[in-house]
Amino acid sequence: MLIYIVKRLLVAVPTLLAVLTVVFFFVRIAPGDPTFIILGDQASQQAIAAVHHELGLDRPMLVQYLDFMSTVLQGDLGNSLVTHRPIWNEVANVLPYTIELTLSALFIGVVLGLPLGIAAARHRNETLDYAARIFSLLGLSFPAFVSAIMLLLAFAIELHWFPVISEARTGDPLSRVSALVLPAVNLGLIMVAYVMRVARSSMLGVLGEDYIRTARSKGVPARVVIWRHALGNALIPVVTVVGLYLGVLIGNSVLTEIVFNRPGLGKLIVNSLNQRDYTMLEGLMVIYAFIIVIVNLLTDLTYGLVDPRVRQR
Amino acid sequence: MSAVAAASARGAWAHLASGIRRHKMASFGAGIVVLVALSALLAPWLAPHDPLEQDVLLRLAQPTADFPLGHDSFGRDILSRILWGGRVSLYVSTLAVLIAIIVGGALGILAGYIGGLFDRIVMAAMDVLLSFPTLVMGLLVVAMLGPTVGNLILAITLTAVAPFARIARAPTLAVKERDFVEAGRALGFSNLRLMVVHILPNVVDDILVMAALWLATAIRTEASLSFIGLGVRPPTATWGGMIREGFENILDSPWLAIFPSLAILVVMFGLNMLGDGLRDTSDPRLRHE
Numbered sequence: 001m002l003i004y005i006v007k008r009l010l011v012a013v014p015t016l017l018a019v020l021t022v023v024f025f026f027v028r029i030a031p032g033d034p035t036f037i038i039l040g041d042q043a044s045q046q047a048i049a050a051v052h053h054e055l056g057l058d059r060p061m062l063v064q065y066l067d068f069m070s071t072v073l074q075g076d077l078g079n080s081l082v083t084h085r086p087i088w089n090e091v092a093n094v095l096p097y098t099i100e101l102t103l104s105a106l107f108i109g110v111v112l113g114l115p116l117g118i119a120a121a122r123h124r125n126e127t128l129d130y131a132a133r134i135f136s137l138l139g140l141s142f143p144a145f146v147s148a149i150m151l152l153l154a155f156a157i158e159l160h161w162f163p164v165i166s167e168a169r170t171g172d173p174l175s176r177v178s179a180l181v182l183p184a185v186n187l188g189l190i191m192v193a194y195v196m197r198v199a200r201s202s203m204l205g206v207l208g209e210d211y212i213r214t215a216r217s218k219g220v221p222a223r224v225v226i227w228r229h230a231l232g233n234a235l236i237p238v239v240t241v242v243g244l245y246l247g248v249l250i251g252n253s254v255l256t257e258i259v260f261n262r263p264g265l266g267k268l269i270v271n272s273l274n275q276r277d278y279t280m281l282e283g284l285m286v287i288y289a290f291i292i293v294i295v296n297l298l299t300d301l302t303y304g305l306v307d308p309r310v311r312q313r
Numbered sequence: 314m315s316a317v318a319a320a321s322a323r324g325a326w327a328h329l330a331s332g333i334r335r336h337k338m339a340s341f342g343a344g345i346v347v348l349v350a351l352s353a354l355l356a357p358w359l360a361p362h363d364p365l366e367q368d369v370l371l372r373l374a375q376p377t378a379d380f381p382l383g384h385d386s387f388g389r390d391i392l393s394r395i396l397w398g399g400r401v402s403l404y405v406s407t408l409a410v411l412i413a414i415i416v417g418g419a420l421g422i423l424a425g426y427i428g429g430l431f432d433r434i435v436m437a438a439m440d441v442l443l444s445f446p447t448l449v450m451g452l453l454v455v456a457m458l459g460p461t462v463g464n465l466i467l468a469i470t471l472t473a474v475a476p477f478a479r480i481a482r483a484p485t486l487a488v489k490e491r492d493f494v495e496a497g498r499a500l501g502f503s504n505l506r507l508m509v510v511h512i513l514p515n516v517v518d519d520i521l522v523m524a525a526l527w528l529a530t531a532i533r534t535e536a537s538l539s540f541i542g543l544g545v546r547p548p549t550a551t552w553g554g555m556i557r558e559g560f561e562n563i564l565d566s567p568w569l570a571i572f573p574s575l576a577i578l579v580v581m582f583g584l585n586m587l588g589d590g591l592r593d594t595s596d597p598r599l600r601h602e
Binding site for chain 1: 437438440441443444445446447448449452453456457529533536537540541542543556560563564567570571574577578581582585586589
């Protein structure tokens with residue numbers, strides 16, 4: 001297992017470095033000079049040169065690149081062009097909101113999706129199975145902002161069960177929870193659709209295996225066959241899909257935060273786009289890419305933990 | 314050589330087409346997709362009004378017999394805008410997925426066929442692309458380069474290239490060891506001929522199945538970017554853009570956001586059913602479902 005971990009780490013590190021390089025050059029190559037944001041369009045040549053010097057933009061590209069890499073690798077993402085505060089502070093202010101949102105969505109997705117998928121596989125081609133499959137196709141068809149708007153219309157605007165704007169007052173746990181419900185349900189239901197599909201098809205695959213037939217023919221009750229014999233193997237693809245789904249989940253959380261006007265990384269990225277805050281964008285891209293690379297690594301490691309065959313590859 | 318390639322491509326199409334016909338869900342989905350595509354293509358003739366014509370007196374007017382879906386905040390006909398909006402969404406997504414298939418498919422086949430260092434470099438580059446969340450990458454590309462149709466297509470293509478490269482590479486690795494490829498090599502066929510005539514037909518099936526699902530993803534990405542405000546610039550109608558405008562009036566005129574939402578849902582549902590059905594018919598283990 002240790003060798004497997006080291007091998008996976010050796011793959012993840014160059015990927016991360018390459019990702020940082022792409023982010024750096026992409027932001028530099030794109031048209032538009034960040035100085036104009038600081039000074040406005042009417043700035044004099046001297047003022048522009050001064051700001052360029054201050055930001056280090058007058059140095060050769062290679063020097064800027066090495067400087068960027070070394071500061072980022074030391075965990076320093078620099079300051080926002082607009083607020084001049086460290087990017088880490090801005091991120092740390094809203095990160096708890098995004099984490100609580102994505103974790104509750106994951107929770108809803110697994111707790112509802114897994115049993116639903118298993119039940120659909122057990123009752124294959126019966127009403128329950130068809131209903132579950134139609135639900136999951138519907139879930140996959142909803143762009144997150146569309147479902148968010150529908151939930152908002154139904155439960156906040158029409159029924160008044162939840163606040164329309166989910167910016168919770170700090171220090172009031174009840175308002176924080178009630179502000180979380182609709183956004184979490186929105187992300188969670190889409191997640192249920194993904195988890196259910198994979199759980200169903202992987203359960204169907206496992207139930208066709210010889211060892212399951214053996215267990216059945218020995219007279220093991222169906223419930224025990226499903227939960228003790230089949231579930232362990234059926235879980236492996238589910239773990240991968242939860243990892244792969246993270247990219248979708250991040251995108252969906254951006255949209256959900258916009259619709260529910262909720263603080264978080266998504267709102268931060270959209271605001272910095274509107275204000276053309278390049279350094280903030282760069283920092284957020286680095287953080288997102290880090291999260292994805294690390295979660296992929298964790299997924300692979302979990303995979304290796306659950307399935308010893310993977311380690312040997 | 315091209316005749317052989319054409320014949321094998323026809324074979325793949327015929328195989329898929331018969332699969333769709335036999336599969337109820339797939340044919341239902343395909344029907345929906347064809348209807349939506351036709352309504353978008355024929356928008357200039359189908360749309361009852363000019364999608365850009367503003368009528369201040371009819372601002373946010375409720376649906377009537379003449380304007381069955383009502384008016385938006387500029388007094389424009391929502392039905393006409395939905396029909397025209399479908400053109401942009403479908404054009405951008407279809408072109409982006411097509412380019413991703415060609416570029417990704419070629420990269421995947423080349424990487425699998427050539428192997429070695431080239432393979433490792435290509436697949437590492439694909440890993441880098443996959444390290445960015447789809448929507449976030451789209452956001453960055455469009456925000457930096459500007460919200461034009463070309464940049465939207467580029468952004469969506471970038472999100473879809475890596476999956477197609479991966480799906481093309483896997484069967485290539487298996488097929489290139491088979492006897493018929495070995496025989497072709499012994500006969501002195503060029504590498505290009507081996508890849509196009511002998512390997513490509515074995516990859517096409519997997520790619521086409523994934524294309525339907527990625528088309529749905531592309532439509533979702535385009536709509537999401539437009540909703541955030543990074544789509545094709547107004548006044549051009551796009552579904553995501555219409556929902557964005559409708560969302561600003563959500564409290565008093567919810568239908569502004571609801572009707573274009575339904576349009577997206579219908580086409581996404583159709584594509585997902587088609588993609589699911591195609592996967593069932595192409596996977597022998599699932600064929601009896």
